[in-house]
Amino acid sequence: MKSLVAQTELVIVQGDLTQQEVEAIVNAANSRLxxxxxxxGAIHKAGGPQILVECKEIVNRQGSLPPGEAVITSGxxxxxxxxxxxxxxxxxxxxxxxxxxxxxxYNNSLxxxxxxxxxxxxxxxxxxxxxxxxxxxxxxxxxxxVLDFIKKDTHFSEVRFILFNExxxxxxxxxCLSMI
Ligand code: ADP
Numbered sequence: 695m696k697s698l699v700a701q702t703e704l705v706i707v708q709g710d711l712t713q714q715e716v717e718a719i720v721n722a723a724n725s726r727l728x729x730x731x732x733x734x735g736a737i738h739k740a741g742g743p744q745i746l747v748e749c750k751e752i753v754n755r756q757g758s759l760p761p762g763e764a765v766i767t768s769g770x771x772x773x774x775x776x777x778x779x780x781x782x783x784x785x786x787x788x789x790x791x792x793x794x795x796x797x798x799x800y801n802n803s804l805x806x807x808x809x810x811x812x813x814x815x816x817x818x819x820x821x822x823x824x825x826x827x828x829x830x831x832x833x834x835x836x837x838x839x840v841l842d843f844i845k846k847d848t849h850f851s852e853v854r855f856i857l858f859n860e861x862x863x864x865x866x867x868x869x870c871l872s873m874i
Contacts, residue, residue, distance in 0.1 A: 695867055697874055699841060701848035706870055708863040711856045712740035716814040718776040719769070719856075720803045722821065723749075725758040725781050727765070732823040733858075737777060741770035745777055762798030764806045776812060778803045782821030785828065793835060796821055800839040808849045816854040819862055829862065833869045841873060 696705050711719050711733055721737050724730055727749035729738040738745055748767035752759075759765060764780040780803045783795035799820050807815050819836065821827035840853055857863040 695870070697870075699844050699874065702844040702850045703852045704840070704844065704870070704874075705852060705854040706863070706866050707854065707856060708858070708860060709856045710736070710858075711816060711818050712736050712772060714816040714854065714856060715773045716816045716852065716854060717774060717812040718766075718778050718807050718810075718815045719772065719774045720764075720815065720817045720820070721777050721779045722818050722823070722825075723759070723779040723781055725760065727753050727759055727779055730824075733818045737772070741772040741777065744768060744770040749779065762795040762802060764799065764802040766806055766810060774816075776807075776810065778806055778815070780820065782825055782827065785821065785826040788831075792821075792827065793831070796827065796832060796835045797839050800836055801843065804840070804843050804850070804853075808847070813850055814852040814854075815850065816856050819855070819857055819866070822862070829865050830869070833866045837866065837870050837873055 752765050761781045761783045766778050769775050780799040782799045783792040822829050822832045
């Protein structure tokens with residue numbers, strides 16, 4: 695689905711994040727920025743070794759990336775010029791600040807994109823794979839955080855959620871319809 699929210703096209707579709715033609719894709723990374731499984735592994739595989747070189751430089755400079763924070767590298771061989779790496783929270787039952795950290799991951803990614811003049815950006819469903827965040831709750835936070843941002847700030851022309859399968863897509867679309 696596509697909906698215009700203030701000045702920003704909000705797109706929620708099924709697909710492969712690594713194939714998006716947007717200026718930046720957001721990686722659901724881990725704190726060590728070393729690549730791994732899930733969408734992180736797919737991004738490094740599709741983007742080639744340059745992304746990991748830049749991630750290692752960042753970790754050497756500033757140490758591992760705490761949950762909720764975001765950093766930026768080039769996109770290597772991807773169609774996107776940039777990858778924004780953010781770390782979602784690991785679900786530990788819900789009383790360990792998970793909701794705030796997940797919100798921060800989306801907000802800090804949007805802020806960093808804006809600082810870099812990026813106007814089109816695509817997100818995966820952060821924390822809902824290996825990090826086991828309950829999907830409905832994660833979708834609510836993801837969508838409310840992005841909606842709040844694009845209602846207040848008209849910087850972005852397009853924000854996409856690229857959901858990996860139909861079940862995840864359905865949860866995000868249904869949630870979005872109840873919010874806009
Ligand atoms: P996390 O560790 O933050 O949970 P994962 O990569 O394990 O990150 O999962 C996050 C989401 O990314 C999951 O919904 C997973 O299905 C999805 N995913 C995996 N590969 C891709 C891809 N190529 N494009 C979009 N989403 C993907």
